[in-house]
Structures are given as C-alpha cells and as structure tokens.
Amino acid sequence: MVVSTITEARVPASLPRILKDYTKSAIRTQPKDLLIWSVAYFRSMSKGTPPPVKERLEFPVPESSSGISPGVLRVLHRQLNGEGSVTWEQLLEVCQAMGVAEETAQDAWHRAGGGDGGTVEWDHILSHIAALSTHSMLEALQLVMLTLSDDPVGHRVQCGTLLDHYHRLHTHTNITPTDQYTEAVNYLNDIANYQDGLLSPSDLSRSSCPPLQ
Numbered sequence: 001m002v003v004s005t006i007t008e009a010r011v012p013a014s015l016p017r018i019l020k021d022y023t024k025s026a027i028r029t030q031p032k033d034l035l036i037w038s039v040a041y042f043r044s045m046s047k048g049t050p051p052p053v054k055e056r057l058e059f060p061v062p063e064s065s066s067g068i069s070p071g072v073l074r075v076l077h078r079q080l081n082g083e084g085s086v087t088w089e090q091l092l093e094v095c096q097a098m099g100v101a102e103e104t105a106q107d108a109w110h111r112a113g114g115g116d117g118g119t120v121e122w123d124h125i126l127s128h129i130a131a132l133s134t135h136s137m138l139e140a141l142q143l144v145m146l147t148l149s150d151d152p153v154g155h156r157v158q159c160g161t162l163l164d165h166y167h168r169l170h171t172h173t174n175i176t177p178t179d180q181y182t183e184a185v186n187y188l189n190d191i192a193n194y195q196d197g198l199l200s201p202s203d204l205s206r207s208s209c210p211p212l213q
Contacts, residue, residue: 018045022038022041022042025041025051025053026038026041027057028053028054028055028056028057029052029053029054029071029075029098030054030057030058030061031097031098031099032067032098032099033096033099036096036097037052037097037098037099039097040052040093040094040096040097041053041097044079049079050078050079052075052079052094052097052098053075054071054072054074054075055071055074056071058070058071064133065101066100066101066104066129066132066133067095067098067099067100067101067104068100068104068129068130068132068133068143070143070146070147072098072099072100073126073129073130073133073143073146073147074146074147075094075098076094076095076098076100076126076129077122077126077147077148079094080094080122080125081122084121084122085119085120085121085122086119086120086122086125087118087119088109088114088117091105091109091125092105100129104129104132104133105129107128107132108125108128108129108132109125111128111131111132111172112124112125112127112128123164123165124168126144126147126165127140127144127165127168127169128168128169128172130143130144130147130165131169131172136212137166137169137170137212137213138204138205138212140169141162141165141166141169141204141212142201142204142205144157144162144165145157145162145199145200145201146201148161151200154200155200155201156195156198156199156200157198157199158197158198158199159188159189159191159192159197159198159199160197162188162199163185163188163189166181166184166185166212167185170213178213180210180211180213181213183210184209184210184211184212184213187208187209187210188203188204188209191203191206
C-alpha cells in the first residue's frame, strides 16, 4: 500500500499502473460512450478476459452509421470468437461497449439465424455485420479479412475461411449459388494455390477477379 503523507489515506500500490493502462486504452480505443466502455473494460479486467481495446488508434476515427470500423470489428472478434456460439445478450453487451448501433447488431443477429433465445455461431454474425457495415460484397469480404488476419502487412487469411464467409453472404440473397459465384470461387481457389492456400484483400480487387456478388 502507498500511504499519502497529506491525508494518511491508503492507496493501493497497483492503482497508478491500473489507471495508466486504462487511460492509454481509452485513448487508443476512442469509445463513443466512455462510461459504458469503462464498465465493460473493468468487468473484463476483473474476469481476466481480453478487454474491449483497439490494437492501435484509428485516426481519424472512421465515421459510420453502424459504428463499425476495422478496429471495432477486431475488438468484437477478439471478445466473442473464443465463445464459439454467443447469445444475444453477449453480442449486445460488447456492441454497446464499442458504440455499435443496436440496429446493426439486431440485423446481423437475425440474418445469422438468431431468434429470441438460443445461441448463434460468431462467424455467422461476423459475416453479416461486415455486410451491413459496407456497400458491396467486395468491401464486406475485405473487412472480414482485416478482422480475421494475424498478418499485419498483407492481411492474408486462409482461402477456405474466406470462402465460407463468401458462401454465407451469397446464399443469404440467392437460393442457390449462381454461375458468377462459382466462377469467382474457382478463381480465388486458383490464386490461393499459388500462395500457400492464402488470400489477401488485394486479390479480391484484381482486375482479373470475377465480380463478387
């Protein structure tokens, strides 16, 4: 304990470090609602789980009606991926902490097959949050790649993982896969075969890549 010479109040020795880490995390994350985020931050710290903190400062902070940015979606993924399947309450809690619009969370939950109860696989929710936060299939898949990748330079992911998300989004609006979808899948598989089974976001926007729909 650290004893104040002025008031004789006892201050925990770890408090300065805790407050320093908290301040740095808040600056890096730039939460929309500092109070709600702070509650989630200290709850995570008390549980020993990853706190809702961005890996780096996004500047300027991306403006989005959904509240989603690459940094925010990576936080959601880090918070919820370990659960496998999540409840609506778990999803809402993390989304509120990170300033994600509740309407976006609700739409993604229902598109992923969620109802009034039960659980939904996080990967399914991730696909639809990305789609709801972008303007095209290409942008949605690239956002998924930025979320999932541990490669800080090329943002590469396994081809099979990306195609799972692509299939999920495509079949949400198409009863059966279209010829154009099949052509795009074949193209991406061919590219990945030359890249150790990996794809980067730039592969999806090559001029030779069939339109992703």
